[in-house]
Amino acid sequence: MSAAIDVIGLRKSYGEKLVLDGIDLNVAEGTIFSLLGPNGAGKTTVVQILSTLITADAGEIRVAGHDLHKNPEAVRAAIGVTGQFSAVDGLMTGRENLILMADLYHLGKTEARRRADELLEQFDLVEAGKKLAMTYSGGMKRRLDLAMTLVGSPRIIFLDEPTTGLDPRSRHSMWTMIRDLVAGGVTVLLTTQYLDEADELADRIAVLDHGRLVAQGTPEELKRLAPGGHIRLRFTSPDAFSLAAQVLPTAAPNHESLVLQVPNDGSVHSLRDLLARIDDASLEVDELTVHTPDLDDVFFAVTGQPTQSTESTQPVEHEKVTTK
Known part of the structure; x- marks a missing residue:
């Protein structure tokens, strides 16, 4: 183009x-x-x-x-x-x-x-x-x-x-x-x-x-530049949660809510691989949700700042550009 x-x-x-x-x-x-x-x-x-x-x-x-x-x-x-x-x-x-x-x-x-x-x-x-x-x-x-x-x-x-x-x-x-x-x-x-x-x-x-x-x-x-993509697995059974934590050692566990947060890039291949591991271990997962990074994640990742900064520039009055 x-x-x-x-x-x-x-x-x-x-x-x-x-x-x-x-x-x-x-x-x-x-x-x-x-x-x-x-x-x-x-x-x-x-x-x-x-x-x-x-x-x-x-x-x-x-x-x-x-x-x-x-x-x-x-x-x-x-x-x-x-x-x-x-x-x-x-x-x-x-x-x-x-x-x-x-x-x-x-x-x-x-x-x-x-x-x-x-x-x-x-x-x-x-x-x-x-x-x-x-x-x-x-x-x-x-x-x-x-x-x-x-x-x-x-x-x-x-x-x-x-x-x-x-x-x-x-x-x-x-x-x-x-x-x-x-x-x-x-x-x-x-x-x-x-x-x-x-x-x-x-x-x-x-x-x-x-x-x-x-x-x-x-x-x-x-x-895809931002980290933070993950799959959230929620369990109602403490035993199923404990077993899943052993099967998925890279997952971040929340013992209080019985949730595992598994790092994942959101691709079909990685999701299929995770589902296969869950099936092979006969894990009973009550809820699965996929989180992919959004532009908020990108903004924080590339600027390193969640807050706004202030820049001093010379003021320019707004006007419509009409010269032909």
């Missing part, structure tokens, strides 16, 4: 603070690529550089086939950006916000109104489009924000933590909209702190930590 975004050796510093340390990224067209990492890892800085809001110190960058350093205007014409903080003007109606964006794209009066109405329909905001945006719920504002990003029909969209603060229903609604965009040929680069969001949406994931890429691959590939 052709690359929508191709980055080699991306570096960025603020004074003596190294924010990005030689990042390589390759995002295929028509896919969702997610950047994960704790606060301060450099996710937003990557988005700001790729969307031409700030400049890199070093690195080769191509976005939508254009060299970002030599032709930033061509890059801006191909992309849309939805930042962490809404760009919606609360003193305007939803429709007026969209028309304003269309005017910035020089679409012309008739086309601007047609495009605004089309997006209000697409994002289920037809009735809300007549009301001031300050009256919108958080989910409605994020939908309008995304609709504003799409006014110029971008080929590539940067979504910087687009569902932060949304309730579960609004998050799932946003996920559906993102999938629909990709089904229509749009490429999405998504930053998020919600590991379930990346697992649900992303075709490929890169994990950033202290400005470096510490892991990259499909969600399933990353899960």
Whole structure:
């Protein structure tokens, strides 16, 4: 597949603070690529550089086939950006916000109104489009924000933590909209702190930590990097539990709950082997459950930190990239 975004050796510093340390990224067209990492890892800085809001110190960058350093205007014409903080003007109606964006794209009066109405329909905001945006719920504002990003029909969209603060229903609604965009040929680069969001949406994931890429691959590939896969065997008979502990010496026993936790990579072969050993020993197992590592396990394994860190960077005001 052709690359929508191709980055080699991306570096960025603020004074003596190294924010990005030689990042390589390759995002295929028509896919969702997610950047994960704790606060301060450099996710937003990557988005700001790729969307031409700030400049890199070093690195080769191509976005939508254009060299970002030599032709930033061509890059801006191909992309849309939805930042962490809404760009919606609360003193305007939803429709007026969209028309304003269309005017910035020089679409012309008739086309601007047609495009605004089309997006209000697409994002289920037809009735809300007549009301001031300050009256919108958080989910409605994020939908309008995304609709504003799409006014110029971008080929590539940067979504910087687009569902932060949304309730579960609004998050799932946003996920559906993102999938629909990709089904229509749009490429999405998504930053998020919600590991379930990346697992649900992303075709490929890169994990950033202290400005470096510490892991990259499909969600399933990353899960295989993390330890902790196991099979849980629960017994009701103390005698069966004791016998199983002898037959399975690598298992971690919990004598109080009569549970054995057997290390396992979750593959069919290893599971079949365990079942054969249980059958050969005539063990009476009351409950068997398989636990495979999830992205929480991956995140902890590759970053070594369950808590969030804080990074000091130069503040950049959020804005929609509209130059054509």
